[in-house]
Amino acid sequence: xxxxxEIRDLKALAQRRVPKMFFDYADSGAWTEGTYRANExxxxxxxxxxxxxxxxxxxxxxxxxxGQKVSMPVALSPTGLTGMQHADGEILAAKAAEDFGVPxxxxxxxxxxxxxxxxxxxxxxxFQLYVMRDRDFVRNLIERAKAAKCSALVxxxxxxxxxxxxxxxxxxxxxxxxxxxxxxxxxxxxxLWCMQMLQTKRRSFGNIVGHAKNVSxxxxxxxxxxxxxxxxxxxxxxAWIKELWGGPLILKGxxxxxxxxxxxxxxxxxxxxSNHGGRQLDGAPSSISMxxxxxxxxxxxxxxxxxxxxxxxxDVLKAIALGARGTYIGRPFLYGxxxxxxxxVTLALDIIRKELDITMAxxxxxxxxxxxxxxxxxxx
Ligand code: FNR
Numbered sequence: 001x002x003x004x005x006e007i008r009d010l011k012a013l014a015q016r017r018v019p020k021m022f023f024d025y026a027d028s029g030a031w032t033e034g035t036y037r038a039n040e041x042x043x044x045x046x047x048x049x050x051x052x053x054x055x056x057x058x059x060x061x062x063x064x065x066x067g068q069k070v071s072m073p074v075a076l077s078p079t080g081l082t083g084m085q086h087a088d089g090e091i092l093a094a095k096a097a098e099d100f101g102v103p104x105x106x107x108x109x110x111x112x113x114x115x116x117x118x119x120x121x122x123x124x125x126x127f128q129l130y131v132m133r134d135r136d137f138v139r140n141l142i143e144r145a146k147a148a149k150c151s152a153l154v155x156x157x158x159x160x161x162x163x164x165x166x167x168x169x170x171x172x173x174x175x176x177x178x179x180x181x182x183x184x185x186x187x188x189x190x191x192l193w194c195m196q197m198l199q200t201k202r203r204s205f206g207n208i209v210g211h212a213k214n215v216s217x218x219x220x221x222x223x224x225x226x227x228x229x230x231x232x233x234x235x236x237x238x239a240w241i242k243e244l245w246g247g248p249l250i251l252k253g254x255x256x257x258x259x260x261x262x263x264x265x266x267x268x269x270x271x272x273x274s275n276h277g278g279r280q281l282d283g284a285p286s287s288i289s290m291x292x293x294x295x296x297x298x299x300x301x302x303x304x305x306x307x308x309x310x311x312x313x314x315d316v317l318k319a320i321a322l323g324a325r326g327t328y329i330g331r332p333f334l335y336g337x338x339x340x341x342x343x344x345v346t347l348a349l350d351i352i353r354k355e356l357d358i359t360m361a362x363x364x365x366x367x368x369x370x371x372x373x374x375x376x377x378x379x380x
Contacts (some may be wrong), residue, residue: 004339004347004351005351006311006312006351007311007312007332007335007348007351007352008311010332010335010336010339010340010344010347010348010351011027011331011335011339013335013338013339013340013344014026014085014334014335014336014337014338014339014344015027015338017190017192017193017338017339018085018086018190018193018338019183019186019187019189019190019193020171020186021171021172021173021183021186022081022084022085022338023085023338024167024168024171024173025081025084025167025168025171025173026079026085026331026334026335026338027167027331028165028166028167028168028279029165029277029278029279029282030163030164030165030278030279030280030281030282031163031164031165031166031282031283032282033278033282034278034282034283035275035278035281035282035283035284035285035286036277036278036279036282037278038278038285038286038289038309039275039277039278039286039287039288039308039309040309040311041286041309042286042288042289042309043288043309043310043311043314043315043318046288046318046322046376047376047377048314048317048318048321048359048362048363048375048376048377049363049364049374049375049376049377050362050363050377051362051363051364052364054364055366056361056362056364056366057366058366059357059360059361059365059366059367060366060367060368060369061073061353061356061357061360061368062368062369063325063326063368063369064325065103065270065303065305065325065326066152066248066250066269066270066303066326067248067269068103068151068152068248069101070101070102070103070326071100071101071102071353072101072102072316072352072353072356072368073316073320073324073325073326073327073368074102074310074316074326074327074328074329074349074352074353074356075097075102075103075104075105075126075305075326075327075328075329076093076097076102076103076104076105076328076329076330076333076345077105077277077307077328077329077330077333078105078106078107078108078110078126078128078154078156078252079107079330079333079334080107080108080109080110081109081110081111082107082110082111082112082334082337083110083111083112083200083202083203083206084111085334085337085338086193086196086337086338086341086344087193087196087197087199087200087202088111088112088116088196088200088202089111089112089337090106090107090110090111090112090116090117091112091116091117091120091121092337092341092342092345093333093337093342093345094106094117094120094121094125095120095121095342096333096342096343096345096346096349097125097345097349098121098122098123098125099346100346100349100350100353102349103125103126103151103152104117104121104125104126105125105126105127105128105154105328106125106126106127106128106150107128108127108128108129108130108141108207108208109130109205109207109208109225110205110206110207111202111203111204111205111206112202112206113206113207114127114141114144114145114148114150114206114207115144115148116202116206117148118148118149124149124150124151125150125151126150126151126152126153126154126250127141127145127148127150127152127153127154128153128154128155128156128252129141129142129145129153129154129155129156129241130156130159130228130229131155131230131233131237131241132228132229132230133227133228133229133230134212134213134228137211137212137213137228138241139244140211141207141211142241142244142245144207145245146245146247150247151247151248152247152248152249152250152269153241153245153247153248153249153250154250154252154272155238155241155249155250155251155252155268156252156253156276157233157238157251157252157253157254158252158253158255158274158275158276158280158281159229159253159276159280160229160230160231160232160233161229161231162226162229163276163279163280163281163282165279171183174222204221205221205225208221208224208225209221212224212228235262235266238251238263238266238268239266242266242267242268248269249266249268249269250268250269250270250271250272250305251263251266251268251270251271251272252271252272252274252307253272253274253275253276253280254271254272254273254274254294255273255274255275255284255285255287255290256290257290257293257294257297260273260294260297260298260304261297261298263298263302264298264301264302268302269302269303270302270303270304270305270325270326271294271298271302271303271304271305272305272306272307272328273287273290273291273294273304273305273306273307273308273324274287274306274307274308274328275287275308276308277307277308277309277330277331278308286308286309287306287307287308287309288306288308288309288315288318288319288322291304291306291319291322291323291324292322292323292373295322295323295324296323299323303325303326304323304324304325305324305325305326305327305328306319306324306326306327306328307327307328307329307330308330310327310328310329310332310352311332312351312352312355313351313352313353313354313355313356313357313358313359314355314356314359315327316352316355316356317356317359317360317363317371317375318376320368320371321371321372321373321374321375321376322373322376323373329348329352332348332352333345333348333349335348336348336349356368363375
């Protein structure tokens with residue numbers, strides 16, 4: 001991996017190593033993928049102020065997210081099926097994040113279970129919750145996250161119904177999944193990936209199988225999953241979850257100023273300005289374009305975080321400058337994982353850390369905690 005200099009290089013390598021159906025699952029957005037593209041493109045429209053002849057020594061990227069120390073303000077997003085990018089993917093990513101000193105967020109839809117990740121790590125990780133129709137299952141998941149000593153609950157609000165991704169449908173990644181000779185061929189052309197998968201027992205949704213009612217095989221599991229997202233989810237449910245959990249709570253999937261105000265009133269610890277990486281409402285604005293308005297509306301009431309489209313340290317700095325206390329990367333760490341397992345995730349984090357450090361210095365700043373809108377260049 002010596003010639004890997006940027007996240008794009010990891011993406012190209014992951015594409016060669018991960019079977020097409022799973023690479024596409026990571027690398028897709030809803031419908032036209034317009035919002036997915038806008039998340040990345042809108043970062044390029046923001047320009048930074050170049051400053052010279054200021055002391056750029058002794059720089060620090062250390063900060064906090066919801067009061068928890070981070071070596072840089074970049075967490076790993078919750079992503080479903082991560083153990084299909086690389087065998088035991090959630091465990092490997094959690095360990096890379098732990099070594100790096102940044103939060104790892106385990107998805108409800110992970111392959112490795114809460115208990116698997118807790119056993120393999122030494123520091124607390126965060127758990128992401130989808131509120132399923134089966135509220136007993138939800139209650140039980142929260143208890144399991146507490147037992148695993150998760151240090152924050154990330155409650156996802158923007159998936160009451162599932163957005164549609166053409167690539168997944170074309171690849172047969174649907175409920176129930178359709179396995180065809182094409183899939184077998186896709187896997188056969190990725191022998192390293194096949195060997196990893198043969199060596200692990202974790203190939204299904206670890207948080208669900210054995211815990212949800214009437215889920216016995218892949219087919220019943222995928223039907224259960226598709227039926228369980230709750231279209232009636234409401235702010236009352238948020239209050240219920242907050243009460244049940246009783247610990248640090250982050251509300252994920254806020255893209256509108258009015259929703260941000262509602263979220264701030266719940267007493268949660270943070271919101272994540274997010275459109276689910278462009279996987280839900282195609283046609284929605286990019287996360288970064290909504291960030292300043294949301295920060296202006298609620299920034300003095302609640303910590304504001306951002307995900308969607310971050311592909312470099314420059315992007316992280318722009319988000320921090322526009323008022324995010326913390327950021328998250330989804331696909332960049334998945335590409336790293338597909339490209340090289342734990343080392344690939346570490347490399348993704350390292351690329352972003354170096355870019356962030358140099359960018360901050362060239363903007364004439366030394367401490368990430370003192371970055372404000374003054375580093376954004378005006379004009380054009
Ligand atoms: C996601 N995302 C997501 N979010 C969530 O709350 N629970 C989940 O299970 C998933 N699953 C998931 C799978 C995959 C393959 C991707 C790419 C994304 C959304 C994720 O947490 C985050 O919002 C975006 O990934 C951020 O955008 P970038 O960094 O991928 O551009």
